[in-house]
Amino acid sequence: MTVNLMIATFVGAFIFPFLLRVCVDPLIKNFGPVGGWLFAGFVVGTCWTLNHGLSMIFQSGHAWVDMAWAAGFGLWAASIYSGDSLPKSIPTFINAIIGGTLGGFILSCFLK
Incomplete structure (x- = not known):
């Protein structure tokens, strides 16, 4: 790259x-x-x-990144930067992973 x-x-x-x-x-x-x-x-x-x-x-290659991951991780980083503690931000981190994975799975069901 x-x-x-x-x-x-x-x-x-x-x-x-x-x-x-x-x-x-x-x-x-x-x-x-x-x-x-x-x-x-x-x-x-x-x-x-x-x-x-x-x-x-x-x-x-064949890697993909769903926009939900970009949004979730970006907001997670912003919440830590704005003063939230790391343990308080873990639910955002987990939801970003779940949302991105679900979005990618749904896309993989019909995109080849």
């Missing part, structure tokens, strides 16, 4: 959890449940298009 691909992969993996952390609360506070739908439609769709449609994230 070249340095350019490493940088693009890191930035691509950073974008989604960063926007999730910054945008979800204000959208939900201002628009209620519709704010969640707005986030899902605009931000998730845009991040997916950047990372997978434009291949910003480089994946070699």
Whole structure:
């Protein structure tokens, strides 16, 4: 993997959890449940298009990373950085693993 691909992969993996952390609360506070739908439609769709449609994230071989893992681990790291203790953040870590694994399994059921 070249340095350019490493940088693009890191930035691509950073974008989604960063926007999730910054945008979800204000959208939900201002628009209620519709704010969640707005986030899902605009931000998730845009991040997916950047990372997978434009291949910003480089994946070699047959490995896959579901966006739920990126979001879960990104928010887990952010919760520790913002002052939560490591034991308090373990449920987020476990839910990220379960959500990413479930998402990947569901995708593997119909994507070949």
